[in-house]
Amino acid sequence: MQAVEIIQKKRNGDALTTEEINWLVEQYTHEHIPDYQMAAWLMAVCWRGMDDRETSDLTLAMARSGEQLRVCERLKPVVDKHSTGGVGDKVTLAVAPLVAACGVAVAKMTGRGLGHTGGTVDKLESISGLRTALTREEFLSILQEHGLVLAGQSAELAPADGKMYALRDVTATVESIPLIAASIMSKKLAVGASHLLLDVKVGAGAFMKTREAAHELARIMVEIGQRAGLYTEAAVTAMEQPLGRAVGNALEVAEAIAILRGEGPADVSQLCRHEAAELLVMTGSAPTREEAERRVQEAIESGRALAKLAEVCEAQGGDPQQIEQPERLPRAPVISMLTAPCSGYIAAIHAERVGLAAMRLGAGRFRKGDPIDHRTGLLLQAKVGDYLQAGDPLVEMHARSEEECAALRQELLACYRWSETPVQSGPLIYEILTPSQKGAS
Template identity: 45%
Template structure:
């Protein structure tokens, strides 16, 4: 078999065979295929697309190119969740605890933030002592004992994806749905989970800014995951404005704890209940989404979800005093209000720009090696559709520098006051098949 023939087949719109796809992935991993031929195939896929069978085979070949976790020692249906990333999206933290409190094992492997999107691991590391790096045995033992662990990936997960992703970035093929789907799932399915719920964001702060593209990606992810033997559901959720009220690592831990105490913003809780109800149904603890939603609410009411979160912090070396004393986390020196300069209604809070504002304060990474300031970020006091009077506080900036003129300018340019508008719907679509 020649790589040239594989490129020719896809360039001409043919369906690649399992053997051709396996040959390609093997050549990526062992470096027998040069970058220019990999790039040529990526471009052919970008223009010609892939059918479901091709996407599934590509995902599985990439997955099998590296290490895979064996979670068979954990009883029950293991359920995980993946998000395509957003601003203020701390959903995984309270969600995992609430689902685990229903009796479903949640072995969650998460990532770090880059650019305007925050990372679950970064947020957890704002808790003094919290370890996101566990051995495979520690990870499995913890899920067996308390039903919950949130960690970073260990070992060599989907090495084929690492090389392919690097070439996608420099060949302008990043936004190919088959390539996005195989990249996400080759890593997520390597975690050994039995079921998966996927949150595909759409809007200004999302990777998929156009809803039609988000729909295509969501359906592709569910189809591929189901084809790989992992029961899956998905939702498409709005990321035109930040999720919740707080952006920044320590701040988002505070908001997560508030949710588990029955407080916190309504939009964040609604997203948690929507995703969580799917996880509970997949975990076979409820027959319907409505029944699952009530079970999740009960875990907050009876305190079992907060207890589960506390247990996870303790077992992963964190200081559980954070539950009642969030001030033990890094705290910013300055809290600076940005006030409305006119009356009106909030018409726009551009999510990605708010994320960039937090990044400029030190709360996010422009490059992977950047060090984070866990204490900084933004607290939003209003959402789209809210009525505003001149002098009202729009945003409080948590900063360790007194001069925030550049950040203030960015916020004002993207926190728009105007005529009355309708707030965007949070949940655009639920995909269960």
């Protein structure tokens, strides 16, 4: 085979064979195909797309390009949960220990934040001493002993994805649904859980801006899971306004702890309980949705869910007292309140702009490799639909200096839209896609 022939075939809009895709991924992983040819092929995929079979073949080839953990050979069931990213999305931090406290093992490899969406690894590293860079042996040992592991992505898993994503990032080929689906699912297949729940965010604060695009990404990933023998469901969920109230690493850890205590904000708590219950039903660990919800509630009320998070943090070198006493988490030196500029109902909060504002305080990265300040971020005092009087608390800024707060005030105010009449916030969950239905509301 020749790379130029495969590039030309895809450029012309023809479907590639399984053998061609396998050869291309293998040769590129071993550096027998140069970046400039792979970049040309990626652009051809962006323009011409891939059908479901091609996308599945690409995913499987990428998954096989490196180490495979096969965690379901150690424990069964063992679940994985993945979010496509959003602003204030600390759901994994609460759902993973909640599910583990209900007796279902959770093997979670997660990434760092880039751009306005936060990364679970960065949030976890707010906890003093906690290690997310685990060897294969450490990952499997912690999972087997504690029924939960929260680790950073390993370079040995799906290395073809790492090489291809770095190239996509600099060749304007990130926004291809087949390539996004293959990137996410190749790492999930390499971990080797028995069940996977995907949370595909859509809206101003998400990478998917339209319901149609989010549905298509969710559908393709469910299809890939089905073809690969990984039971996969996907929820398409709202990301128009930030999820919960906290935006920023240590602040979001504290909010996840509040959720596990039954004290979190209503929207994010509802989503966490829904996803935890869904995982219990998916695995057959609870016979009905009602029983699953009862078990989730009991894990919260008994304190077992919070204790599980403290337990796994300690197992990974972190300070469990910061979970039991979140006031001991890193705290910014300056806390300043932004107040409402007028009286009225909050009609909208632009999630992406809020995420960018938190980044300017040091809570995120503008470029890969930038340092972040785990202490900084924002605490929203009100959400869409709430009524405020002029001068009421609007956003609590956690910053490194008063100057940073002053510089951010107008940018934050521009994130809000106001109404003189009552406003209803939209639904949190738009649809659930399952292997049999691929689109059930």
